[in-house]
Amino acid sequence: MAVTIKDVAREANVSPSTVSKVMNHSPSIPERTVKHVQEVMERLHYFPNLQARNFVRKTTRNIAFVTRLEPHIAFANPHMFDILCGVQEVLARKDYNLSIVGIHDLSESMATVERIIAQKSADGIVVHGSATTRDLTNLLIESKFPHILIGKPNFESQVCWIDTNNFISGQIAARHLCECGFKKIAFLGGTREDKIFTQRLNGFLSVMAEKGLNVPDEFIQYGDTSSECSFGLMNKLLACSVRPDAVICEDNTVAFGAIRSIHQHSLKMPEDIALICFDNYPLSEIMDPMPTVVDINVNDMGMQAATLLLRKIKNPELQVQTFTTLPVLKIRSSTRPCGTASAAPGKKPAKNI
Amino acid sequence: MAVTIKDVAREANVSPSTVSKVMNHSPSIPERTVKHVQEVMERLHYFPNLQARNFVRKTTRNIAFVTRLEPHIAFANPHMFDILCGVQEVLARKDYNLSIVGIHDLSESMATVERIIAQKSADGIVVHGSATTRDLTNLLIESKFPHILIGKPNFESQVCWIDTNNFISGQIAARHLCECGFKKIAFLGGTREDKIFTQRLNGFLSVMAEKGLNVPDEFIQYGDTSSECSFGLMNKLLACSVRPDAVICEDNTVAFGAIRSIHQHSLKMPEDIALICFDNYPLSEIMDPMPTVVDINVNDMGMQAATLLLRKIKNPELQVQTFTTLPVLKIRSSTRPCGTASAAPGKKPAKNI
DNA sequence: TGAATTTGAGAAATCGATTTCCTAAATGTG
């Protein structure tokens, strides 16, 4: 049997209440008693039973991370794990536990969260965008259960969320290129309907307008985000009457196709044409040249989400609604000649499990 | 206040014991009482307090997943999250909770696990290779705490682990190439000291010996696993007096460099030269041609790990030591002409978070 | 010195389930 508070009490010749008070730093226990009891606790290798403690305190010290989880999801979304790491990091510091709650289908998310709330199996919930539904947000609001969504929902809601600022991402990309001296900048690769793409594009255009730089219609090329498609789009761009001297790509894959086209035209990067893209995936680290990227700092986003959530748990009155994080620029050789590049050294994937 | 067992008992005109017995399917409760009580539970929206239940039952229904966790770890190891998904999947089915316990440094793993065991904050532990130390395995063995390591430790130990079979990976790669009719097969990209590389190489060689096929020394090229290095190695291979008609690459990055070299030599794949590599990373899905891979089914490995662990928790007498999973072959166009390929359709990374 | 106040620590209730008796009623048996 494990050592309990009673064992410590008996051994220290005090009552269980006193031991409890020592553990909880009650002011009514004088220094010498504290020391004595702590000594006994140490000697008996006493660890308080967390279950008993949480049970009586009516807390769980646990945060649920609700997300869609499927085999090979790391392929479909390498961001998710980084977010998770950020959340875990902050929770661990405050002695909170993080538990993963996976759903397979959006239709499960409602029931899953209902159960968490009803059974009080967590003190708070982080809901990943992949598990967000309208019903779910309503439930979270009505139940007043501490929560935060990762990713702004695509509908109006009073729910609490955190997301990155795509408009600013577009601005950052544009500003960087302008600072490097490029003026004829093209934008490559999303579909007109895609909100994220549109926001980035608008951010880009706002900077161009601000600087008084012209963006001809043909400099904005829509398409899907496959590398084949972007290869074709880039060929088109390079055939324009006025050739762009820089291109912003919607993501790594798009950039990959674009670079292939640029190589085929025997153009030098960044001298003849510079390239910048959004997001930073492992792929970018083996591309030649390594592309400058505007990255969502997803790890930081996870940390912020956790911080906000904990604050809300501590202070339920708090009415934080939404939060936006700033993207970060990683300058690499596709916009700066080698040598001047301040590239973060890439780690290559470990082959072991 | 939440509804408790007493509220249900009062409303149903029975005692709390009866309600408890209904929940636990005790045989001494007749059908009509069961129905009546269940009806009341439903009506009152009663959910048993899990903390109270686990407390008295002396279980946690929680499994700790101990691993090194750092920002951008998804970059360094895309496998980890897939393993996690597999573990979670199986645990959820059995109503177990999965909680992530991250460490930053190997030196923390011992203390971390000690605490989990002492505080009984989990019923079992999964330790990822990145957190495995000799001390830790000793602790797990001595404490008889239910556990399983992901990845065979690189030292002798009685600890319980699960891993993939690299020797068989090598065999699978070789067999597949032989079946496709290739006979002059080269092996590209690891360092002599790397155990995994050596095992794969030996698996390959064993098949070649079995088939009576010769492997000239120059067909085995050692190097680091960068794509630059493998580009050079592949150039060397293609300059051999007898040119190989197939090449096995140590990983995706190696394959990436090798393919670049093959393209530069204007060779057709797989007609002039076939290529196969180990592991399946997102990179492989945008390579041209898409490479056939021998993949560790890490998701399945996570599932098996969880299954074994749960079995051990249920039956502590069980003396399972080690477990090995079989790699899977994903045939794509680098070894089979298009059309005959049975490639799994690749999902491209989602750009949203 | 005696009264008032502060301090230190214990007794007992509590949290919400489970589980072990135990008993009354129902049923079966000779």
Added chain:
DNA sequence: CACATTTAGGAAATCGATTTCTCAAATTCA
């Protein structure tokens, strides 16, 4: 019909902490 045997369900202890209330001892103050 009397007695033995099931059956159904309740009373109460329990798990290991926390917390409130209480009180004796120590200290301060007039």
